[in-house]
Amino acid sequence: MMRWFRKTVKSEQSDDVSAISYEPPQEDHHDQLDEAEPGQEEIAATNVSTTEPGDIEKSVDSSETILSVREVHRMFPVGGTELHVLKGINMEVRSGQLVMLKGRSGSGKTTLLNMLGGLDQPSKGEILFCGQPLHQLSDDKRTILRRDQIGFIFQAYALLPLLSAWENVELSLRMAGVPSSQWKERVTQCLELVGLGKRMFHRPFEMSGGEQQRVAIAKAIAHRPKLLLADEPTANLDSQMGAQVMAVFKNIIHTEQVTICMTTHDPTILEVADHVYEMVDGKFIE
Numbered sequence: 001m002m003r004w005f006r007k008t009v010k011s012e013q014s015d016d017v018s019a020i021s022y023e024p025p026q027e028d029h030h031d032q033l034d035e036a037e038p039g040q041e042e043i044a045a046t047n048v049s050t051t052e053p054g055d056i057e058k059s060v061d062s063s064e065t066i067l068s069v070r071e072v073h074r075m076f077p078v079g080g081t082e083l084h085v086l087k088g089i090n091m092e093v094r095s096g097q098l099v100m101l102k103g104r105s106g107s108g109k110t111t112l113l114n115m116l117g118g119l120d121q122p123s124k125g126e127i128l129f130c131g132q133p134l135h136q137l138s139d140d141k142r143t144i145l146r147r148d149q150i151g152f153i154f155q156a157y158a159l160l161p162l163l164s165a166w167e168n169v170e171l172s173l174r175m176a177g178v179p180s181s182q183w184k185e186r187v188t189q190c191l192e193l194v195g196l197g198k199r200m201f202h203r204p205f206e207m208s209g210g211e212q213q214r215v216a217i218a219k220a221i222a223h224r225p226k227l228l229l230a231d232e233p234t235a236n237l238d239s240q241m242g243a244q245v246m247a248v249f250k251n252i253i254h255t256e257q258v259t260i261c262m263t264t265h266d267p268t269i270l271e272v273a274d275h276v277y278e279m280v281d282g283k284f285i286e
């Protein structure tokens with residue numbers, strides 16, 4: 001099992017002692033993570049292999065382009081005029097990357113993320129998801145593609161409050177059409193992967209914000225999506241819980257071969273990204 005530690009280091013941009021880095025594990029304390037009181041957990045993420053003994057560990061094919069975005073614009077009709085929100089976005093996301101979109105409120109990050117996940121369509125431009133032209137697919141085809149290949153995580157954890165962590169994750173498998181014979185093993189595997197092996201039967205109100213967000217991650221990866229899109233996943237969390245979520249993200253990139261694209265306002269987590277796109281007024285700046 002692997003644990004990631006958050007370390008305070010001096011930011012390159014300022015004298016703020018705020019930036020964080022993650023270090024590999026020193027020793028195994030899985031039980032401590034699961035049994036710690038909310039808010040007192042160590043920053044950790046389990047590294048539960050998704051393969052059976054004897055299986056060949058799947059490797060991330062970094063040569064595969066997951067998203068290719070070309071000259072994307074998005075205009076919204078507002079009060080008789082057009083609000084030009086995205087103004088020519090170009091980006092590429094490769095398999096196994098953790099890509100972050102940063103920018104001020106209103107700069108267009110969520111608008112772009114919605115399009116990367118096929119929830120919205122560009123007014124102009126192209127978005128290819130694993131070579132498929134998202135911008136040309138019908139609503140029905142985009143719905144199927146989202147259900148099978150994309151996972152979403154939001155700032156507000158989007159869990160059903162009356163269901164346990166286990167039931168929340170199971171529900172996403174049910175909705176994705178995964179055969180019921182696979183639910184038990186996969187739900188257990190995903191909750192262990194996010195460090196909640198001993199909190200599987202807690203309901204959301206019995207969990208900390210960080211734990212709820214980790215249930216949301218388990219839920220989003222349960223159907224084995226290729227791409228995980230996360231909109232401000234750490235915005236409601238304190239820095240320690242935010243670091244736990246980032247450690248889980250780093251972990252699942254390797255164990256689940258998932259690619260992650262997320263938005264953030266938080267400069268302290270940017271250093272774990274493979275690539276950061278900075279958005280200003282609907283455009284990326286260098």
Ligand SMILES: Nc1ncnc2c1ncn2[C@@H]1O[C@H](COP(=O)(O)OP(=O)(O)OP(=O)(O)O)[C@@H](O)[C@H]1O
Binds near residue numbers: 112
């Ligand atoms: N459906 C819509 N109709 C009209 N305007 C919209 C629509 N969706 C987004 N906008 C506008 O587009 C701009 C960018 O919004 P967006 O939510 O993408 O920004 P953001 O960078 O994600 O901000 P935040 O960090 O606050 O979430 C805002 O001015 C917003 O009001």
